[in-house]
Amino acid sequence: MKYGATLLESLNPEWRFFYIEYGQLKTFLKDRLKINGNGQFTESDETEFVNMLENELDKVYSFQKLKSGEIQRHVKYCEHSIEEIGKASNEVGADPAEVSMRYLNVENEINGIIVEVNELAKFQRLNFAGFIKIVKKHDKHTGIPLKTMFSLRLSKKPFYKENFDPLLLKLSRLCEIVRNGGKTATSSSGKSASAAAAGAGQSFVRQTTKYWVHPDNVMELKLFVLKHLPVLVYKAQAPKTFGPKTDADADSDESVDPAITSIYFDNDDLQLYLGRLEKSEGAEAVRLRWYGNARNEEIFVERKTHREDWTGEKSVKERFMIKEKHVNDYLNGKYNMSKYAAKLRETGAKGEDQINSMEQLSNEIQHTIIEKKLHPLVRTFYNRMAFQLPGDARVRISLDTELTMVREDNYDGVERSGSNWRRTDINTDYPFTHLADSDVCRFPYAILEVKLQTHVGTEPPQWVEELINSHLVEAVPKFSKFIHGVSTLLESRAPLFPFWLPQMDKDIRKP
Numbered sequence: 001m002k003y004g005a006t007l008l009e010s011l012n013p014e015w016r017f018f019y020i021e022y023g024q025l026k027t028f029l030k031d032r033l034k035i036n037g038n039g040q041f042t043e044s045d046e047t048e049f050v051n052m053l054e055n056e057l058d059k060v061y062s063f064q065k066l067k068s069g070e071i072q073r074h075v076k077y078c079e080h081s082i083e084e085i086g087k088a089s090n091e092v093g094a095d096p097a098e099v100s101m102r103y104l105n106v107e108n109e110i111n112g113i114i115v116e117v118n119e120l121a122k123f124q125r126l127n128f129a130g131f132i133k134i135v136k137k138h139d140k141h142t143g144i145p146l147k148t149m150f151s152l153r154l155s156k157k158p159f160y161k162e163n164f165d166p167l168l169l170k171l172s173r174l175c176e177i178v179r180n181g182g183k184t185a186t187s188s189s190g191k192s193a194s195a196a197a198a199g200a201g202q203s204f205v206r207q208t209t210k211y212w213v214h215p216d217n218v219m220e221l222k223l224f225v226l227k228h229l230p231v232l233v234y235k236a237q238a239p240k241t242f243g244p245k246t247d248a249d250a251d252s253d254e255s256v257d258p259a260i261t262s263i264y265f266d267n268d269d270l271q272l273y274l275g276r277l278e279k280s281e282g283a284e285a286v287r288l289r290w291y292g293n294a295r296n297e298e299i300f301v302e303r304k305t306h307r308e309d310w311t312g313e314k315s316v317k318e319r320f321m322i323k324e325k326h327v328n329d330y331l332n333g334k335y336n337m338s339k340y341a342a343k344l345r346e347t348g349a350k351g352e353d354q355i356n357s358m359e360q361l362s363n364e365i366q367h368t369i370i371e372k373k374l375h376p377l378v379r380t381f382y383n384r385m386a387f388q389l390p391g392d393a394r395v396r397i398s399l400d401t402e403l404t405m406v407r408e409d410n411y412d413g414v415e416r417s418g419s420n421w422r423r424t425d426i427n428t429d430y431p432f433t434h435l436a437d438s439d440v441c442r443f444p445y446a447i448l449e450v451k452l453q454t455h456v457g458t459e460p461p462q463w464v465e466e467l468i469n470s471h472l473v474e475a476v477p478k479f480s481k482f483i484h485g486v487s488t489l490l491e492s493r494a495p496l497f498p499f500w501l502p503q504m505d506k507d508i509r510k511p
Helices: 003-010 013-018 022-036 043-089 096-142 147-156 165-179 193-198 215-226 271-277 324-331 338-347 352-371 462-468 481-489 501-505
Strands: 204-213 231-235 244-246 259-266 284-291 298-305 316-323 375-388 395-407 440-442 446-455
Touching: 003 022, 003 096, 013 043, 013 096, 022 043, 022 096, 043 096, 043 147, 043 165, 096 147, 096 165, 096 215, 165 215, 165 231, 165 375, 204 215, 215 375, 215 395, 215 446, 215 462, 259 271, 259 481, 271 284, 271 481, 284 352, 298 324, 298 352, 316 324, 316 352, 324 352, 338 352, 375 481, 395 481, 440 481, 446 462
Parallel strands: none
Antiparallel strands: 204 446, 231 244, 231 375, 259 284, 259 375, 284 298, 298 316, 375 395, 395 440, 395 446
16 A cells, blocks of 8 residues: 555544645645656755645644643643542542542543554654655655755654653553552462462463564554553663563663563574474574673573473573673683582572572583584564563563564674674664674564463453454464574575565555
8 A cells, every 4th residue: 555545544533634744745746847847846846845844844743742742741640640549548438439430530541541642653653654755755756865854854853753662661550550449469468469360289371472563553552461461671780680570660770671682503504493493302592692782791591492292391491691701711611600600609699409400501501502513693682571460470471673683603704793702793773774784684573472371271361362363463373583583694504494484575464
């Protein structure tokens, strides 16, 4: 579908006069080129067109700024309302039914905000695409370069750069409070909701499925999920204790969706790639991972081992932490974790079983790397937003955006990582425009992962069923970032390819 038709079909009717007048701009170009003959576009034509474009930009920017301010004020109103309800509920003689009704009213307000945020995000995407397309059309048909100049104008009125994630975090907190009637997510006994519901000795079915999400649907999906699960907030500055926290603990040092970077290792025969692609029993993936930017000194060495169903075992991911300064020596067999293990024993920071397991795992991975001659092959980068009730493992949802795969090998006579364990010419500077096109694959979709833990014979929550059967997602059950990176960036070396590659050629958006 052409952009003009997409705009008319997707715009919010109540805001229709504030979108870019793409049709008028396009008609102006066409008419002036026709009137002047021979495809000529005069200096006065150019001046008039640029003025029209400036007026459209000012209109869009001003409207988005206005609506964003309205939404922020609406959120503050809901925060104040919840605070007042909390005070009223603690008063002697407070009517529980009245308190519940007041929370329900606030929940309706929040749902209205969610609709507005989704519409504003769509407004942002549609208008940005319109400006890019009309300037491209102008440059192509007039021969007058406008792109560079107008990019500077856009940067001064950057409506397209508004980050909605801090707003999502606020909405997540509010949804969590009203969902629990002002209470925390744990039961009065102190046990988590899942623990209270599960009971002892119950059998669980654990299931993980993956989906692609078109960029047009990312905001709508986030807003849908946060109505049911709170956003997990990750500590970005404290790798030693890295892990999810409830969003109630968020502060300025924490990030909603931290950057996650992994370096996957393999050998020249792509032995690990083939094992994971063919789902061979015991197939391993070896990667080094860190959170945040490349200055993070604490690196996680991870091993994922695939287990077939007939074995009765579950696939497992294991990892240990190592200082970045020791990584190269560890990979070359010149360093092991014995000194670190001794320090842990001395300080009593870990139990003996944990320390022994860490030492064994580090020795096994090191042996695999040396024996199989593994070396850096592919890097993956993405930003993650996760949703989960605190202490409740029944439903966990993560959404990875800005997924990018980058070559780390030294093939084709090009030194990328060189003798280091990772290349040093990139950090978290997505979209990595300084890299050669042959070295980078910018994945076009976000990756949704849904992890469910349900009792045997019970169904997942209804809202999860609605989500996975909705227009927002495209099921790709066994999608792997590592496999996709190798199959696309090292296509000439890969003997086999994943089943989902043909899906890349179709539009996954649904009515």
